[in-house]
Amino acid sequence: MVLGGVVSVQFGGALAAKLIQQLGAAGTVSLRLALAVPILLLIARPSLRNRTKRDLLAVVAFGIVLGLMNLSFYLSLERLPLGVAVTIEFIGPLGLAAAMSRKRRDLFAVAGAALGVVLVNGHELGKVDWLGVGFAGLAGAFWAGYILLSAETGRRFAQLDGLALAMIVSTLITAPIGLITAGSDLLHWHSLAIGLAIAVLSSVLPYSLETLALRRMKPVVFGILMSIEPAVGATAGFLILSQRLAVIQLAGMACVVAASIAITRTSRSEAPDI
Numbered sequence: 079m080v081l082g083g084v085v086s087v088q089f090g091g092a093l094a095a096k097l098i099q100q101l102g103a104a105g106t107v108s109l110r111l112a113l114a115v116p117i118l119l120l121i122a123r124p125s126l127r128n129r130t131k132r133d134l135l136a137v138v139a140f141g142i143v144l145g146l147m148n149l150s151f152y153l154s155l156e157r158l159p160l161g162v163a164v165t166i167e168f169i170g171p172l173g174l175a176a177a178m179s180r181k182r183r184d185l186f187a188v189a190g191a192a193l194g195v196v197l198v199n200g201h202e203l204g205k206v207d208w209l210g211v212g213f214a215g216l217a218g219a220f221w222a223g224y225i226l227l228s229a230e231t232g233r234r235f236a237q238l239d240g241l242a243l244a245m246i247v248s249t250l251i252t253a254p255i256g257l258i259t260a261g262s263d264l265l266h267w268h269s270l271a272i273g274l275a276i277a278v279l280s281s282v283l284p285y286s287l288e289t290l291a292l293r294r295m296k297p298v299v300f301g302i303l304m305s306i307e308p309a310v311g312a313t314a315g316f317l318i319l320s321q322r323l324a325v326i327q328l329a330g331m332a333c334v335v336a337a338s339i340a341i342t343r344t345s346r347s348e349a350p351d352i
Contacts, residue, residue, distance in 0.1 A: 081306070089279055089317075105263065111148065118245055143227055144244055145252050151167060151217035158214060173222060194309075308330070312331070
């Protein structure tokens with residue numbers, strides 16, 4: 079589920095990078111979330127009956143972080159190549175994994191993943207927009223919060239109920255900004271078609287898969303598995319955005335994939351942290 083979500087969200091990100099050129103970051107993210115909400119509501123059909131104040135606070139916090147994470151990342155895509163943005167954003171979950179790990183072998187895996195992240199796109203950092211780097215780093219911080227809050231929401235809400243409700247909160251946060259910046263361009267048939275594809279690839283599929291996966295594994299393991307994000311992002315950038323891959327990038331991909339395999343194997347015999 080995690081790997082399927084990774085592939086889906088990165089190819090959705092490549093499509094988003096193209097739509098951002100027409101609608102801007104806020105317009106693209108608001109359209110994506112607005113189109114994803116009715117799909118998730120139809121699938122989940124969530125209910126607020128018998129919900130405690132803590133349940134509602136958890137889902138609202140999850141929604142806020144989800145919306146800000148996406149907005150920050152799309153702002154970075156306005157200024158950075160997809161692979162570079164994903165690589166910098168990954169600092170968030172990588173830092174979370176390092177902070178939560180209690181075993182030396184897990185820290186070695188984190189170090190291997192960090193080396194891979196540097197190799198994938200580190201040689202391009204001298205050419206990038208530093209404001210874009212800041213937005214990508216901010217998205218990474220929100221991504222770490224997303225991992226923790228997604229797990230908490232998954233514990234309190236059955237199936238995809240919590241995710242669907244959180245997406246409503248995310249849409250309420252981003253939609254006003256998107257309407258102001260993109261206006262009527264949001265309703266153009268081309269924007270709606272691409273936006274729907276992005277909504278499915280970047281929101282409905284990956285968030286659903288990740289929410290279900292986080293009920294079955296520790297956040298630290300989830301964070302390491304997500305370390306293949308830069309490699310998949312670079313691949314999507316190559317296939318959709320014609321961003322060529324250097325040999326050093328391929329070496330970086332091998333490092334992060336090896337780290338992911340290592341942490342998965344060492345965690346296989348451990349009980350999930352539910």
